[in-house]
Amino acid sequence: MDGSKKKKRKRKTNGSEVVEGFDVFKSSKSLKTKESKSNQEDDFVIHIKEIDKQIERDSQFRKKYGIHVSGYNVASPLWSFDELKTRFDCQSHLLHNITELRFKEPTPIQRQAIPILLSGRDCFACAPTGSGKTLAFLIPMLMKIKGAHEGVKGLIICPTRELAAQTTRECKKFAKGKKLYIKLMTKELSRSCNFEKIPCDILVSTPLRVDFAVFKRKLDLSRVEYLVLDESDKLFELGFVEQIDSVVKACSNPSIVRSLFSATLPESVEELARTIMHDAVRVIVGRKNSASVLVKQKLLFAGSEKGKLLALRQSFAESLNPPILVFVQSKERAKQLYKELALEDIKADVIHADLTQVQREDAVDNFRAGKTWVLIATDVVARGMDFKGINCVINYDFPESAAVYIHRIGRSGRAGRPGEAITLFTKEDKPFLRNIANVMKISGSEVPKWILALPKLKWKKHRPLRDYVGAELDDADE
Numbered sequence: 001m002d003g004s005k006k007k008k009r010k011r012k013t014n015g016s017e018v019v020e021g022f023d024v025f026k027s028s029k030s031l032k033t034k035e036s037k038s039n040q041e042d043d044f045v046i047h048i049k050e051i052d053k054q055i056e057r058d059s060q061f062r063k064k065y066g067i068h069v070s071g072y073n074v075a076s077p078l079w080s081f082d083e084l085k086t087r088f089d090c091q092s093h094l095l096h097n098i099t100e101l102r103f104k105e106p107t108p109i110q111r112q113a114i115p116i117l118l119s120g121r122d123c124f125a126c127a128p129t130g131s132g133k134t135l136a137f138l139i140p141m142l143m144k145i146k147g148a149h150e151g152v153k154g155l156i157i158c159p160t161r162e163l164a165a166q167t168t169r170e171c172k173k174f175a176k177g178k179k180l181y182i183k184l185m186t187k188e189l190s191r192s193c194n195f196e197k198i199p200c201d202i203l204v205s206t207p208l209r210v211d212f213a214v215f216k217r218k219l220d221l222s223r224v225e226y227l228v229l230d231e232s233d234k235l236f237e238l239g240f241v242e243q244i245d246s247v248v249k250a251c252s253n254p255s256i257v258r259s260l261f262s263a264t265l266p267e268s269v270e271e272l273a274r275t276i277m278h279d280a281v282r283v284i285v286g287r288k289n290s291a292s293v294l295v296k297q298k299l300l301f302a303g304s305e306k307g308k309l310l311a312l313r314q315s316f317a318e319s320l321n322p323p324i325l326v327f328v329q330s331k332e333r334a335k336q337l338y339k340e341l342a343l344e345d346i347k348a349d350v351i352h353a354d355l356t357q358v359q360r361e362d363a364v365d366n367f368r369a370g371k372t373w374v375l376i377a378t379d380v381v382a383r384g385m386d387f388k389g390i391n392c393v394i395n396y397d398f399p400e401s402a403a404v405y406i407h408r409i410g411r412s413g414r415a416g417r418p419g420e421a422i423t424l425f426t427k428e429d430k431p432f433l434r435n436i437a438n439v440m441k442i443s444g445s446e447v448p449k450w451i452l453a454l455p456k457l458k459w460k461k462h463r464p465l466r467d468y469v470g471a472e473l474d475d476a477d478e
């Protein structure tokens with residue numbers, strides 16, 4: 001009995017308990033697995049729904065600010081500068097500097113380009129003149145570069161020395177409170193200095209100077225983590241493109257983040273630029289290659305060189321509302337016009353490539369300080385220069401291309417303020433009017449119908465040989 005009971009019990013124990021136990025275990029596990037699987041699935045569905053909602057919110061938000069993106073998995077735009085802290089753990093000194101400068105809201109290009117760059121993606125960015133592109137590339141750079149003084153980590157290339165100097169100043173303003181070495185590449189620095197001995201975390205330069213320093217083995221760019229090509233379409237033009245190519249090659253860090261910024265980005269440049277970008281996101285604010293809508297644009301027929309000078313004098317006599325920027329097509333013409341206006345009571349100055357660096361800096365500083373009312377300039381200051389509160393840009397000489405027109409008139413109408421642009425034209429400029437008229441129309445300025453009816457012309461560079469500034473009208477020309 002005992003034995004059989006034992007056996008039974010044993011059987012029970014060995015059989016049903018084990019089996020039961022196994023079953024219980026198995027069934028509870030499978031239940032749990034099923035449960036957790038379905039929980040996981042639920043979580044996944046919720047997660048996907050959240051992502052969908054976020055995508056929808058992002059797209060509504062982008063629409064509101066005229067932001068167009070292409071590329072996959074694009075970072076959500078910034079709703080406010082505070083998100084730099086909550087989403088990206090931005091250091092407090094940078095937020096403090098942004099507040100100090102009274103920047104309340106990010107501009108559209110800042111809303112989108114900053115998170116893209118912070119997520120480590122390459123970026124093409126095209127946004128109107130005066131819309132805050134500089135800060136859009138400076139913030140990610142200042143947030144990411146630690147300042148361990150291990151060589152150049154951030155490199156910003158600008159097409160002109162004036163713009164490089166301005167960008168360096170801006171960069172220092174926003175870096176205040178962080179121990180970062182920010183250097184402007186001067187002629188001396190590129191020729192005589194060994195960067196291994198000079199602390200430099202962020203370097204701002206023109207292409208030629210940085211290329212020269214690399215060529216002379218005075219500058220190692222292999223640690224660069226952030227490369228910015230500002231006014232990128234200009235940098236991809238003949239004359240710069242070879243230097244850019246060698247600088248890009250010298251930035252050999254595989255995890256580098258490259259970005260291109262400009263208000264104009266022709267297809268051809270984009271194609272070329274794509275060869276140096278990796279998995280880039282493209283951001284366009286507003287319409288690509290368009291002028292700022294804040295600038296009221298006018299065309300004025302002046303007949304001849306004499307007529308242009310008269311028109312300019314007349315406009316100054318009627319209402320001189322400085323600061324005014326007057327663009328001409330060459331340094332010779334800048335000198336001629338300056339000679340004509342220097343004796344008048346309008347505090348005019350001139351800037352062109354024949355002046356020394358110090359003279360150029362003085363011209364910019366005096367204009368910024370309000371000591372000069374009218375600055376006569378070549379296209380050396382047409383791009384990127386941020387002269388605060390320019391009321392009027394006068395294209396004394398017709399611009400050589402639509403891009404030059406957009407950049408020149410973009411010196412006014414910046415940071416949300418209104419501006420004005422007047423373009424004088426003569427008979428020889430007429431065939432090219434249509435191209436400017438299109439830009440004007442798209443940005444909301446009125447254009448006479450007869451100009452829009454002119455035949456479309458393939459615009460090669462329009463730089464005619466012009467008579468001496470103020471020359472009498474040649475009767476034969478009429």
Ligand SMILES: Nc1ncnc2c1ncn2[C@@H]1O[C@H](COP(=O)(O)OP(=O)(O)OP(=O)(O)O)[C@@H](O)[C@H]1O
Nearest residue numbers: 103105106107129130131132133134263384386415
């Ligand atoms: N978030 C902001 N809020 C207010 N002002 C801003 C903001 N961001 C930049 N600015 C100001 O707007 C002005 C234009 O900025 P910035 O020079 O960066 O324009 P940009 O887009 O680079 O123009 P360009 O195409 O002519 O180079 C500057 O005076 C700058 O200080």
